[in-house]
Amino acid sequence: MEEKTANYTLVTDPKELPRVVNALEEAGAVGADTETTSLSPRDGEARLLQLATPDETFIIDLFEVRDISPLKEVLEGGPVKIFHNSKFDFQFLKELHGISAAPVFDTMLAAQLLDGGRQGAAYGLDAVAERYLDESPDKSEQRSDWSGKLTGRQLEYAARDAAVLLPLREKLLEALEAEELVRVSKIEFAAVSSIAEMELAGVKLDVGRWKELEKTVRERRDEAALALEAHFPEPEGVLPLEGLGPRLNLNSPQQITDAFRSIGIELADTKVWTLLKVDHPAARDLLRYRELQKKLGTYLETYPKFIHPKTGRIHASFLQCRVPTGRLACASPNIQQIPHEEEFRRCFVAENGYTLVIADYSQIELRILAEVSDDPAFVSAFQKGEDLHSLTAATMYGVSMEEVTKDQRSDAKRINFGLMYGRGAKSLSAQLGTDEARGRQLIDEYFNNYPKVQRYLQRTANRATRDRTLRTLAGRVRKFSNDPVEDDRGAMRREAMNYPIQGSSADIAKLALAYISRDLRGLDARLVNSIHDEFVVECREELAPEVSEKMRGAMTRAGERILEKVPVEVEVVVSREWTK
Template identity: 70%
Template structure:
């Protein structure tokens, strides 16, 4: 059965669905949108599927037409599917109907790429259509109940959302090509299925271990608080009565500064970089307290609440283009920022009969710096397979490579990464635990060794100030907005960001290519991506397929790196474990 109106055809039976499938088969592109009763396919039901092509819009009532298989051929291949926030629609269609959309064009991601990291006020379909088509999309019906009988207004609203995607695609595609963003847009669109399926797969948290770790960290936090208070004198006339709790509010900068003043230390503020320069155990204890308190409040006390009752897993949300560099961001919760210590990561485990394949790039950002700067010392060290940090330490400290100490290598590592991030003497001094003059000499020695690195960083910063924009090796654009009339501090901040953008942005491009390739390589295995932490990937697979999965993951990641890096080799380290640790 179908209902015809001037705006759409409402399909509530199999014959209408077959007619829609025939119409889509001959289309070049299809505007696709869904309406659902909620935000997650794990908790909500898909209600409508809207398809616009060839001047017609089909609105499929999925409550009535439960079998969407007649559309599979057109949706899993054939015409280009144009969507807004494609990950949402992809997830519902896969989770509830087993359909994997391909190929894709995402108007939300396209709009974000065109903004070049300068995030607009909104990337809703309403906002993007207003900006690029000067058309108004009435979203009033979005707030209505989609689980009951639908009104005419709801159906018309749903049909319009699909139909407007076609002219919007035409305009955005034209602008992407004009701005040289065609290649990076194809990377972003290609990564959507991998990211959507990674979210659906979820990551398993061993709740018992997590709770035990919470008790351990809370005990350490309380011990750090007691040690910190012991450094300061008791207030006059106050008896230390047991059970009254701490005398000092450790979260109050004013009280902390007054406490340090009582032992003869004047603090301008209580920021981390300031405390790192203070040679007193009270400063170290305060830093330790804060770190432990953050681990409790950010991770240990909250993550268990994100375990889904149906799957027993955490299904975080990954955001593709919210960060100017193009790196994936993560929320609800942020499983990219789990502390690196084994005691945290061992709480994330494989399911019964499975193992985790954990793979990460070896020094990918420094390899990118070697690529873009062309510095012969950097390039040759990687080509010879040498430890760049050891090579750097040997040159800077004037010792043979085999005699470099652990401390010297650690210092060289901090300098290698720190200067790539535009850090200056003050920041580097705090990191190394030395004074600014010593940090400045180390920087001078470093750039005397790697002259082309210094030239590249300076030229990149100056180009950003002059032109107001930079690109990664894939062409990802970063716009810096107003660059004239900046204060000295603003210029310094912009130059630091500019130095790092092509490096971190190219790393993000490689990571998203890797997501695409890994997702494709694992298709015929009992294996799936469950997490991505910038240049590290976690795959869960059947134990008997671990060796094959590990080999395919490594190959996919190397291929992704070699797509953009031509001067230096790409190396990937892979481990297999039942827990998320190497």
């Protein structure tokens, strides 16, 4: 049946869906929202689907109307659907009802883009509506029980949440147009479905391998602890008692500082950069211990807890506009930061009968640096298909490309990336294991060979200091603080040098996500992970060649949409494990 009030029409009879479809088809835009019994479609259900047009708001009770397939065509095409945090609603509609909402306008993502990476703002619907509409929807019913008999207050709340999206979109669209952010907003909105489906797919962890690796790394950690303690004298008056573990608390900066003092080394602090400059094996052993302890605590001991009992897979959460550069962030758990060592990555596998297709851009950030700086040596290297790190090493060390050693190329790689990230002689020399004077000399030689790179980096930092804004090649904006309390000029200049590069890489990656999903549609293949400029698809083994070519083509097109002078290269590997 249909229950109509002044604020909404409650639909509990499937026979009323054709009227809903007609109303939606006549609308230019539709405010859309869901109310659910859980935060995940794996653990709960969608109770309500709210759809608001300028003339009427429909609330569909999904416990009464189980089959909403008559809405599929209009929800997957037709008018733009306005969501707030569309990834959440998309997942419930996709997983439980087989509907992929499109096209979408996400008011949360739009507000985040307009804020330009500034931290501290709230992005709930109530906060965004208050900023742009001077009204704050009452969210008191948000956490109420949506699984039982619904109250009038709940229904009114649900209707308001959908209806408010219509005027909110108008205000946000005006602001996006005024700040020339429409292009990048379309990139973000197009990526939503890919990211949502990637989360739904999840990744498979071989728990047996993982547990064996945990045992191995724990043994290495304990050996590193003993090796570290062996450098320090026994405390006076203390008898060693077998089985009591380490004498030192290796996670205590004070105890570590005291221990180093006992062998004649004064540490200003126990940070990584300080320890890297200490020429003593104790410092290296401490760094190794910390690295192993982090691998245990952050990854090996915790990741199996995230395996969902229904799917047997890890379903991480990807955060779309949470960092200023626009890069995807990841949480619960962070599967983007799995250690690069093969022994870790080989624990992430495909299901039986399936394989992984792993594709990543070749040196995409350096290609972007070549594009934005227009340095002829940089641009020419990529146009000729040369290895930029070897070319840099050859010019800096005065040898031919064929004579470049592995260590020289490694140094050049650190310098290429380090200077792009705004590193100075002090941090670069520490990373290279040399003194600061040599670090300065290497930087000078580098900029002598690539003068337009130096001018670009300096010009970009100066512009950020002067204008307090920067943009990527696709127009994504970064707004820097004008607050004198927060104003760290050095940190801002370093961030500014890299923002257009890393931000443009994020724009390309999100375009690639959308293109990959579109090109793989209809195949037994699904995105399962995205690590900045690397994408992992799980597909039937026999489809791997076709999927490989489709991924390469989609990623190349995405890069060519942003880069005009520099060619894009994509490397693809097929493996049952996440290894290259």
